[in-house]
Amino acid sequence: MTDSLASSVQAMDLGAPDVDDLIERCKTLHEEVEQYVIAVDTSQRQAKIPFQVEYRTLRSDFKNELAFLQKLKSANHPPEKARHYAVSSNLLYYEALWAAAKRSSGLLAFRKYFYWNRQKGQAKNATSSYKGGVSKGKTSALVDIVAADGMEWIRVSTTSEKRLLFDLAKMGWQNDSDSDSEMEDAVPSNWEDEDDDDQVEIVKSARELARAARANPMRGHAPKVRYVLTRLASGRLKEVDMVLDKMRAVGIIVECANEIPGTPSVQDALPNLLVDRSRTLSKTLNIDCTILLALISDISHGECEILDWYPGEVRAQILEEQKEKLLPTHLYPAIASHPMVTTQEAAEQMNVIVDTLATDAEKRRANLLLAQRDCQDMAPTDILKEWQTLSDHPSPPSFQLPIRVFPAHVSSRIDTLPAAAKKMQTELGELNAAIFFYGWAEGLTTLSSNRARAKQIERFINEVGLKDGQSGPHVWLCGESRSLIAKCGRRK
Structure with a gap:
């Protein structure tokens, strides 16, 4: 690892967030999700949909996050300690997840694990599990949003350039001119020939999603996988672009911060978020x-x-x-x-x-x-x-x-x-x-x-x-x- 790569991340620090600001943002998030839940329940009663939209994990996560922030404020910690706890908030990720959901349509499930290899005696294909338990093994992939009536999977990451560059440096990547040819050969002709343990987390995750999508077809085809990277921009750093190429090599869509379209308001998005089979x-x-x-x-x-x-x-x-x-x-x-x-x-x-x-x-x-x-x-x-x-x-x-x-x-x-x-x-x-x-x-x-x-x-x-x-x-x-x-x- 060279000093040049590590030095390029020294200024990338967002600082500690303000607890009051986090609470207000989380309240807005929670209110929007509750609007969505009410609309889903009403729609399912009226349309007699032969399955239930799986929103409970999303609703519970957002509710727990708001409770955590409110408890943090009421604890009256010293400023330094309060900032330390605030940094551990998952709000940035939840905001990114909900924004990605509002840009989608036909939402079926949230925060759901899908398997690509089951143990003997279990079904081979079309198997899934909720967050937690045995689904945390190496034969499952977490999908943040199951959209498009099941035909699209969305994964959201708030990994920053700072975090990614540190991870690359830890793995021995270098960003001087002598390594340019090495990075040009970084994406193999067959990504499945590589060991996932040698990859940074978002590349591992992309590969897991690709395997799980193949093992869980919808109407005979693997769901389309979209990976949203809210804090990584393409075309800025060659190290980041190398990682993006590795992710795209598995056949998924990678959407970077500078490519994410505008997010509609919950009022505008809501009709599209509901399952409406007449659209197809x-x-x-x-x-x-x-x-x-x-x-x-x-x-x-x-x-x-x-x-x-x-x-x-x-x-x-x-x-x-x-x-x-x-x-x-x-x-x-x-x-x-x-x-x-x-x-x-x-x-x-x-x-x-x-x-x-x-x-x-x-x-x-x-x-x-x-x-x-x-x-x-x-x-x-x-x-x-x-x-x-x-x-x-x-x-x-x-x-x-x-x-x-x-x-x-x-x-x-x-x-x-x-x-x-x-x-x-x-x-x-x-x-x-x-x-x-x-x-x-x-x-x-x-x-x-x-x-x-x-x-x-x-x-x-x-x-x-x-x-x-x-x-x-x-x-x-x-x-x-x-x-x-x-x-x-x-x-x-």
Whole structure:
């Protein structure tokens, strides 16, 4: 280690922070996070999202930080001791984390560990754990923010140039002219050939994130990893740029202090931070059989009396509908003005169920929905007008009926889909393969309430994987289903 590298960091000292200032900043941070939590809870109740946003670690950390600072102030330590304690505050990091979150969208989790190598007997892929415990081993990576509906991981670092240069000096890096050629060769052709223990902390962390992302695919692809360095600028010091190159070599995005875009206010950012699955819907929607039935069910369209001979499932759905209306709360907002299609197989399955169980009103809605049988010559405006007379709920402006019906042609489409399709075809069965493969091949979002099949597809995609440029089927999963009310005679 040379004196020249150490001397370049002597003036890089931010000094001790003021406790009162830290408390005010932390209060602002805490208030914004509480606004976000309230919005998330409200959104999840209304949208019936089939998973919960994991914000509790973030909320707890920020609350504890504020309590620590307030306790520090009330302790009336001598100024020097108070400054010593204040330096240990994590507020700078929490501010950076929250700012990065506000520049993101579709937040799913905070401060979460993901594994890339599980012990024998444990699942190989798609495994994660909360902060703490065994997740602190060398086979896991900490993700500060899981964003973009799970497709982006964000890690935030407040490492300073001073800290980084000292770490490099400790490892033997030199910043004189004789070392220029050494630094030019610092990034290997294959970073996995290097020992992580020989790297500075942020390079180690970048490599851990890259491994974990590969082991935890989302829709067949590793999540995009973004590493935000709030106190390191690119293009200023060659030693810093060398470290940045090592981080980028693992395939992640590195965002330096001089590249970070402006941070919006919490009011402006809030709509984007909430999970909104409608943002990712295709222009035309593929409707599966479960949603076709939900759209025509009497339960979805008005008050239904619970009769003593109704099956338990129907009784439960009527009670659920009394608390939360499926059409105006979930299906209509998602469908909006999107054109809709369905497969011949899904339509035929719906008609089999309709012919067996449906009430007269449900039969009529089925014919209107698909413009079939005695409705096949009706104009769309007439279909919509009659549809509305059969419902207590107004349909969306520009609601597009009828749903167009197309044959799936699975046998001719299967060869155009990724390899995972062939592996899952038998397990899905003819009907579900026709529905989901049609949407997949056409690049359409499939609306479904078939949770088991959606999870099955996700598991196959993640196990088999996808090649660059390929994508898995996009499924919008409804949290609730609706059966036909059933004509008289259906028994428990």
